Amino acid sequence: MRRSTTDHAAAGPDGRRGHIRKAAIATGVVAAVAGGLYVAGLVATGDDISEGTRVSGVDIGGLSRSEAAVRLTSAAPAAWKDPMRVKVGDATTALDPARAGLTVDVAATAERAADPSRDPVTVIGRLFSSGSRDIEPVVSFDATKAREAVRHVAEKHDRTVREGAVAFKKGRTVVTPAQDGRKLDVDRAVDALRAAYPGAGTAAGIGSGLGTGAGVGAGSGGSAPVALPVAVTKPTVGQAEVDRFVKEFATPALSGPVTLTAAGNRLTIPAVTLADHLKVTTEGGRLTPSLDSRGLLRDPDVARPLHTFTGGPVEASLGVRDGKVVVERDGRPGREVSADALGRAVEPLLTEVGDAARTGPVATTETEPELTAKNVAALGITEQMSTFTVNFPKAPYRTTNIGRAVELINGSLVKPGEVWSFNRTVGERTEANGFVDGTMIMDGQYQKAPGGGVSAVATTVYNALFFAGVKPVEHGAHSFYIERYPAGREATVAWGTLDLRFRNDSGKPIYIKASSTDSSVTVSFLGTKKYDSVEAVAGPRTNITPPAERKGTGDKCEVQEPLEGFDIKVDRVFKNGGTEVKRETFGTHYTPRDKVTCEKQSR
Incomplete structure (x- = not known):
């Protein structure tokens, strides 16, 4: 027991000094190495911008801030200045970013690219990094210009809703295609442009307050165009309904004449005449045809042959003999086609195709003359x-x-x-x-x-x-x-x-x-x-x-x-x-x- 105590006591003061000496030596070595690395890092990074620093593919490593700004100006990527392709509904157009208030601030970008710190840890750390840095460009944004540019696009591409319609004129079917109404949302469109412009939205952007960018080249080259938000108004009568009506009614209705028969007689009504008396109305988004049978009955192309076709009543012809009225020629009945009967005969034939299918009977009614030999005296x-x-x-x-x-x-x-x-x-x-x-x-x-x-x-x-x-x-x-x-x-x-x-x-x-x-x-x-x-x-x-x-x-x-x-x-x-x-x-x-x-x- 005593020996142990004696050994431990003897080793005490001298041992502590040895450990301290070793630690000091080690620290000095580390400091010397770190100092050397720091010096090496300072030599490698240069005065302003580190080697391997790029902005949108432009190498500005080893340059001063002013030199970097010059290079960024002269070698600016196409995405910074070329027209941005924008899409409004189904239409695509180009928009000059500068006119829209979107530009890259090269001075601010160079400032951003400059080394953020000269402390030893950062400098030495860069010696062991991959040797490249990608810096987002700083975007300058003019909201007034942007809104004006978007309004100009809206003037060209906004459109009112157009209802689909079908009419009949001069024997032809006249179709008005349906069209969606489209109105550009200016505020949201400005935001979309800001988001799509290269580098837009970096938090360090000067006074822009922009969100994170969509990446370089979003609006140039073969990239997809920027979709600008629009409000779409659908027509009540859409194109599908127009196409249905043309197929089911309009095309067969004017495919040829309609022929009516009665008592062995035939009356042919040309398609151009039919067209003059066809009307189309809209109810609940559906197109519905109607025939103006009264107008068709009065049409000379129908009235003249129909008069011969049926024969109106003939009034008695009167004369005077010895001061008294006498019948010189008796009246006789005729046959007529009413407007309702004409409509009932023609309407079902309008959806048929072919001469045989477009031929049908028409009902006639007997009409008595107002004046006959029997009723002259009674009248x-x-x-x-x-x-x-x-x-x-x-x-x-x-x-x-x-x-x-x-x-x-x-x-x-x-x-x-x-x-x-x-x-x-x-x-x-x-x-x-x-x-x-x-x-x-x-x-x-x-x-x-x-x-x-x-x-x-x-x-x-x-x-x-x-x-x-x-x-x-x-x-x-x-x-x-x-x-x-x-x-x-x-x-x-x-x-x-x-x-x-x-x-x-x-x-x-x-x-x-x-x-x-x-x-x-x-x-x-x-x-x-x-x-x-x-x-x-x-x-x-x-x-x-x-x-x-x-x-x-x-x-x-x-x-x-x-x-x-x-x-x-x-x-x-x-x-x-x-x-x-x-x-x-x-x-x-x-x-x-x-x-x-x-x-x-x-x-």
């Missing part, structure tokens, strides 16, 4: 109520125009309470309606115009209604007096401005019989007299006004003889049993008929 058409004849100088245009008006008026049946209209019955005086140019009063003098001479018929009808005792509703006299007409008892008409109308207040139907020759026109009213007689009593001419003299020019000018103007009143006196029961007074003012000579215009 109360028993006697001649009035008749009047006007004579006129022969002229080819008068023969044609008066004859055509008479043809259209003859056989008119006016029911009790109905108003008969000259213009509605005769129609517009055009060449298509059978009229030619003739002489008539226009602007206070004779001129050539379509339908000249028809006023002779109007005057004859007016006197027939005057003496039949029925109520005039509208009539007007000529502006100046024409000698062959009874003063104060004559009428003229003008299409669209002046009509001759009367109401049948006799209590029974009135049949109008009209005829003409080359020099006269006669109109008779057949029915039942309400008064035994109707007489005309003319007063004196007053307010006599002398004519003037004028010269006319132009091809339409007509020579005109002078005649004084005047006022006149005519009484219509109603009598029963020879006793006056009522009296009406009609006043007429005639302007002077100036003397007109025609001068040829110099050319």
Whole structure:
């Protein structure tokens, strides 16, 4: 025990000194090595930027900050400056990043690349690293420019929603393709550009506050374009519905004519005619066709052949013998196709293809004439109520125009309470309606115009209604007096401005019989007299006004003889049993008929 204690005590002070000495030596060695490594590291790293430092592939190792900024400017990658490809919906376009406020700040990037620390640990650590550093570029962002650039893109690529539609015009199917509405979200699009621009969003970016970047080259070369966010509005009627409608209805509907049959007769309606009366409506996003059967029935391409195809009723033709009404030719029934029947026949054929499949029957109904030998007396058409004849100088245009008006008026049946209209019955005086140019009063003098001479018929009808005792509703006299007409008892008409109308207040139907020759026109009213007689009593001419003299020019000018103007009143006196029961007074003012000579215009 003692020995052990003695040995331990003897070793104590000397041993501690040995350990301390060894530790000091070791520390000195480490310090010497570290110092050498630090010096070596400082030599390897250079003054500013370490060797092996790259920014987007550009080597700036061993350069000073200013030298690095110059190199980054001259050797800038394409992704920093080339146009960025952006996609808006299905459209792709290019956007200059600089115009959009996106650029790389080379000075700030060089500053970022400079060695962040000179402490021994960092310097020595880099001696044992791989020898390369990749630095993200610092991006400068101008929000105002970015928004302006995005708005410019929006102006070009935003579009309103377009509903799909189908119409029929001139025998063709006209398709309006459906189109999605598209509106660029400007705020989110700016964010997308910032995120996609190379290096955007590095936390050390100068004042940018950007998020982590999407990587180098996101908008250049063969990389995918930057998808800018858009709000899409879908049309109610989409393209699929348009395609369905065209396939199922439009194409077969206009694939050829439709043929209708009845009683061995055939009526062919061309596809171009069908198209004029097809309509398309939209309900709940679905296109639905409809046929305007009433319009189709009125269409000349259908109405004319259909009239021959079916044959309308023929009214009885009446005459007068010994003051009594007689039937000169009996009426006969006809057959007609109603608008509903036409629609029911045509509609199912529209979705068929081929001549045989597009042929089908149409229902007809028998139509009775209003006037027959059996019902003439029962209707109360028993006697001649009035008749009047006007004579006129022969002229080819008068023969044609008066004859055509008479043809259209003859056989008119006016029911009790109905108003008969000259213009509605005769129609517009055009060449298509059978009229030619003739002489008539226009602007206070004779001129050539379509339908000249028809006023002779109007005057004859007016006197027939005057003496039949029925109520005039509208009539007007000529502006100046024409000698062959009874003063104060004559009428003229003008299409669209002046009509001759009367109401049948006799209590029974009135049949109008009209005829003409080359020099006269006669109109008779057949029915039942309400008064035994109707007489005309003319007063004196007053307010006599002398004519003037004028010269006319132009091809339409007509020579005109002078005649004084005047006022006149005519009484219509109603009598029963020879006793006056009522009296009406009609006043007429005639302007002077100036003397007109025609001068040829110099050319």
